[in-house]
Amino acid sequence: MQLGMIGLGRMGANMAERLMKRGHALVVNDTRAESMVELQKQGATGTVVLKEFVALLTKPRAVWLMLPAAVVDKVIAQLVPLLDEGDIIIDGGNSYYHDDIRRAGELKAKGLHYVDVGTSGGVFGLERGYCLMIGGEKPVVEHLSPIFASLAPGGNDVNAQPVAVAGKSTSELGYLHCGANGAGHFVKMVHNGIEYGLMAAYAEGLNILRNADIGLRTHEVDAETTPLLHPEHYQYSFNLPDIAEVWRRGSVISSWLLDLTADALQDDPTLSNFQGRVSDSGEGRWTAIAAIDEAVPTPVLSAALQERFSSRGNADFANKVLSAMRSEFGGHAEKPAPKS
Numbered sequence: 248m249q250l251g252m253i254g255l256g257r258m259g260a261n262m263a264e265r266l267m268k269r270g271h272a273l274v275v276n277d278t279r280a281e282s283m284v285e286l287q288k289q290g291a292t293g294t295v296v297l298k299e300f301v302a303l304l305t306k307p308r309a310v311w312l313m314l315p316a317a318v319v320d321k322v323i324a325q326l327v328p329l330l331d332e333g334d335i336i337i338d339g340g341n342s343y344y345h346d347d348i349r350r351a352g353e354l355k356a357k358g359l360h361y362v363d364v365g366t367s368g369g370v371f372g373l374e375r376g377y378c379l380m381i382g383g384e385k386p387v388v389e390h391l392s393p394i395f396a397s398l399a400p401g402g403n404d405v406n407a408q409p410v411a412v413a414g415k416s417t418s419e420l421g422y423l424h425c426g427a428n429g430a431g432h433f434v435k436m437v438h439n440g441i442e443y444g445l446m447a448a449y450a451e452g453l454n455i456l457r458n459a460d461i462g463l464r465t466h467e468v469d470a471e472t473t474p475l476l477h478p479e480h481y482q483y484s485f486n487l488p489d490i491a492e493v494w495r496r497g498s499v500i501s502s503w504l505l506d507l508t509a510d511a512l513q514d515d516p517t518l519s520n521f522q523g524r525v526s527d528s529g530e531g532r533w534t535a536i537a538a539i540d541e542a543v544p545t546p547v548l549s550a551a552l553q554e555r556f557s558s559r560g561n562a563d564f565a566n567k568v569l570s571a572m573r574s575e576f577g578g579h580a581e582k583p584a585p586k587s
């Protein structure tokens with residue numbers, strides 16, 4: 248099948264390559280001409296000029312956007328005058344599902360179809376395949392199924408576990424039509440909310456292990472902690488790369504995120520290349536908003552999001568306010584920071 252791919256960054260380029268390896272014809276576009284070179288060598292047709300890109304596509308055209316969420320509306324506005332009735336725009340990035348609902352309505356009025364696809368798999372998707380969470384009209388989704396089936400891991404995914412729905416759903420192949428427009432990105436939003444929680448759980452647990460030698464270095468211990476500490480209980484110098492590795496082998500908490508964590512710790516046990524300022528691209532916030540709208544408690548997912556804000560120094564002033572209040576009501580002075 249032919250597919251147009253706009254956005255050839257960390258995700259789009261690998262997805263185009265995976266599709267070509269599985270026999271699809273790719274027409275590619277990016278504002279960065281250099282991002283097309285390798286794909287063109289592999290057989291893709293490509294141009295930086297959007298009008299020429301559209302002219303290379305056969306009707307009904309299928310155009311997959313793999314762009315930062317912030318530029319999707321702009322690119323759709325440029326694309327629409329170039330498209331014809333019956334053409335399909337697929338947004339495979341991390342858009343907010345509210346935007347999908349609006350876009351699908353606007354495009355429907357022009358005779359165009361819109362499909363939202365939550366894509367998971369990161370830069371490893373080229374080899375492992377991508378998990379696809381899809382929202383849109385059933386016949387349009389079915390029309391695109393050769394593309395979804397080729398991007399997804401498929402039934403031979405080595406990580407796949409036996410499933411109860413065998414033979415009844417494409418879910419066992421790694422892609423799923425989740426519902427009407429917005430449903431794909433709704434499911435991806437919650438997927439990423441869970442991702443934040445899982446990531447925070449591993450990070451917090453490993454931090455407890457890392458500090459289990461605190462009784463051996465009482466001279467460094469925070470002045471607040473010293474009176475409460477029984478040094479004899481904290482005499483362990485754990486090897487974190489080894490612990491992450493052993494947890495990968497048959498443990499209850501084994502996972503792909505743990506595999507990646509173990510790899511990172513093998514490379515550098517102190518993670519000295521990172522400052523620990525953790526960004527967020529919106530999905531965790533939208534998950535928290537949906538939970539509030541539904542009045543569903545999400546203490547773990549919400550705390551994981553808040554932890555990212557703190558990591559960027561956004562709690563510093565609040566902490567100063569706390570110290571100021573302690574000083575005001577109890578005359579408590581701030582104690583010195585631990586020696587490093």
Ligand SMILES: NC(=O)C1=CN([C@@H]2O[C@H](COP(=O)(O)OP(=O)(O)OC[C@H]3O[C@@H](n4cnc5c(N)ncnc54)[C@H](O)[C@@H]3O)[C@@H](O)[C@H]2O)C=CC1
Nearest residue numbers: 254255256257258259277278313314315316340341366369
């Ligand atoms: N990196 C990841 O692990 C994952 C990313 N996503 C989502 O996929 C989307 C793409 O992510 P990445 O590939 O990581 O981003 P990226 O920043 O690596 O690539 C974006 C590409 O879009 C191009 N681009 C920007 N504006 C353009 C325009 N107006 N016209 C044509 N091309 C344009 C850029 O030149 C770049 O090549 C985002 O929505 C992201 O949130 C989804 C799952 C995983």
Ligand SMILES: O=C(CO)[C@H](O)[C@H](O)COP(=O)(O)O
Nearest residue numbers: 341367439526527528529530
């Ligand atoms: O969708 C993804 C993974 O599933 C992307 O890597 C996304 O960028 C992760 O979210 P955040 O940037 O908020 O950490």
